[in-house]
Amino acid sequence: MSIDPTTVRVSDTLLLSDLVGCDSVYRHGYANPVNWNRKSQYFKEATKLGKLYDRLHDEYGPYSISYGYISPQLSKLIVKYQNPDMASYHRWDNGAAADSCFHRYVFRAEVAPIKLAHEIDEYYQYSRMITYSESPWICIATRYCEGIPSRKAFYENRYMGEKKPKHVRYSDNKAKRLVMKTEHTLEHDWEGNGHPTYHGGGREQYQHIRLGYNVMLTDLLYKAKYVHRGIKNKPPLDAAAFLEKAQRVAAIIDMVVHNTGARVSVVRAYDSRKCWTEHKTPIEIVPHWADAQEVADIICGNAIQAEIRETSGGIERVRFYV
Secondary structure, three states, rough: OOOOHHEEEEOOOHHHHHHHHHHHHHHOOOOOOOOOOOHHHHOOOEEEEOEEEEEEEHHHEEEEEOOOOOHHHHHHOOOOOOOOOOOOOOOOOEEEEEEEEHHHHHHHHOHHHHHHHHHHHHHOOEOOOOOOOOOOEEEEEEOOOEEEEEEEEEEEEEEEOOOOEEEOOOOOOOOHHHHHHHHHOOOOOOOOOOOOOOOOOOOOHHHHHHHHOEHOOOOOOOOOOHHHHHHOOOOOOOOOOHHHHHHHHHHHHHHHHHHHOOOOEEEEOOOOOOOOOOOOOEEEEEOOOOOHHHHHHHOOOOOOOOOEEOOOOOOEEEEEOO
């Protein structure tokens, strides 16, 4: 492994590990190795994307990430919508992209993701943005080489009451785009049938399963060795004991987020090769924009053991047990 993604910050609110896991990696055991370093163009693309997410966090609050970087070999396995050998935003060799869910906006406030996308389009610089039918996730991309104004290509897949969504490409003309957004109406509840029929191959994927106010299932599944080598980390969703523990972990993370306003990266949680439902399970998190000792005190204040650990890169982690 060239670098350990759990010890590399790409921005103030993102670790590289947040950006390299996805449903296909965890469910099928597809490898997604990071065979490059901080001096590469890949890392430059990641840091530009990370800076945008920092600004979005400041405005819209904590978010989850899924389906960010995919290696060329993973692209060959999962990309069906275009030539998998082409340079692309998700391969990070033509910009960088990641799917994101801003919890406060689309869950707590119960606002359609397209409304958030409209605001991002108005106030922030990006290269491409896509919303998906029935999904709270938005794909946002940047390009390191783009200045101001950026490309700002904007696409929507709108739920129309049936499986096939309506594909909308917003005009590149500012005046026409404004009219399109002004005239936008949601004739159908954006959540539709309750699970995405378009995002993620038409089935409910791990990133669509919510465990808490600020936690999706994919937030708990990253394990560096498994992702790099291609080892499944598939959770037993039909097991009550697993779901109970996962929701307890999510509740603790929610407590940290609520009390500090920080975004949390989970660098150690579920492990399919160990008994995750035994009495004491170690969880490690990296709180961004929050003091690690403050986070540990919050957790310990609720009768859960917590300790601070520091990586070789100087990143402080908080380990707690459930």
